[in-house]
Amino acid sequence: MLGEMILARFGTETVLAVFLLFCRIGSCLMVIPGFGSDRVPVRVRLLVAIAITLALSPLLLPSMRAAMPDQGLATVTRFIVAELFVGLLLGLMGRAFIAALETIGTLISMSIGLSTMPGLAVEGNEALPSLANLMTLTATAMVFITNQHWELIRALADSYTAVPVGSGLDVQSGLARFSDQLSATFLLALRIGSPFVIYAVVVNFALGLANKLTPQIPIYFIAMPFVIAGGLYFLFVVLGEALLLFLDGYVTWLKFS
Template sequence: MISDPDGTVLALFAAFCRIGGCIMVLPGFSSARISLQIRILLAVAVSMAMLPVLWDQIYPQVTGKGHSYLLLVTFETVIGVVFGLITRYYVLGLQFAGTVLTMMIGFNAPPTADVLEDTAENQLTNMISFAGLLILFLMDFHHVVFSALVDSYTSMPIGAKFDPQNVLITLTNTLSQTFFIMLRLASPYILYGLLFNIAVGFVNKLAPAIPIYFISTPYLIAGGMFLVYFGIAAMLKLFADGFGPILRGL
């Protein structure tokens, strides 16, 4: 029997703020294809499962707080969102690499509906970003994130002073690491596009009367597709391997 129903509800809601804030922006769980009700129920279920483990850290901080409970809820939500953004930035980085890839190989097809979000996206970029997210789920990345959330109650205990500078430094480092990782993933296609266009420019100088840029476009796309066919497995493997250093930011 619950001896303090009010304190239990307050503790559960405090845990829900950090966990729900993370799920709100976590890749895959925050997809537009998942209804809001399912996301809320998932956040509540995870919060209820974690509350017994975190009871000693949460319950003493939420009882008898009075008006400061609202401030505590705000900080808990922000911390949870930061944890979710660290992973989301990495997945969005793969979408950025896919956009660069399609531009460099000349695959500029009209955008279609995205698989994950309610936005228009290039078909090749759509496929690459969806495959990368699928690999992360195969690696059980959400289990690692939830485990990091549990550990965060030790490094960032509930009710402690919120440090916005540390949060901004963490997000900035995540963006920096993600950019360099995705630049390495897209570098073969960037080199291919640059070399191909330089070669076409030289040919155009030799035969200026021929509309070489219109003739060369099918060859640019065909060569880029062959490069994607032979390199996409290595690209996704490097994407999965690069997720480890990003997790150290958690």
């Protein structure tokens, strides 16, 4: 009954165009950091995707209507698959930032001796060290605190200019872009964690040398509290700048995606 009323009020072409907009926007928001977190209920994510779709519809409907040659089943199916692929690709490119931050957070935990401390799953379903959870949760909160979720909506609207509707399903080009994005995000994560990599190399070299000179003393067990204390102080000094560097990389990707 409701569907018939909507079709009678707006027409089949308009409803179909809005649904195609929802395919790209909804699939992106289901996996993008923040909105796509497992801690956000699916119904909330669905309602947010519908709200953003309806808000952007007046701006994007003319281009969507012009791009559809007809309303045949084959054409509609091809458009739905293409829009789902584009939205999922955009969401996965954003998700790559969190994956890289989780990886480097785990590496930092190992570098300063905190990898054995159990942690809970915060962003996803996989349990990570407490430090990695702290970094990902803080980075996600900073995205919303600095209002970058509005920049995400702008990027979704601009994606219809960068990847027009009906331009075809270019899987090879999309996977190449995703591969380049993975390289860029993990390079950014390496820049964030490089001080701790150097710290781990220096500390382990010094401990190995001391253990070689005095093999009768368990140097590693004696020095471990000092290694953790030094790593925590080092973390206190550089964590703020590291998260700002991460946020800058994420914002840059949103502006030029």
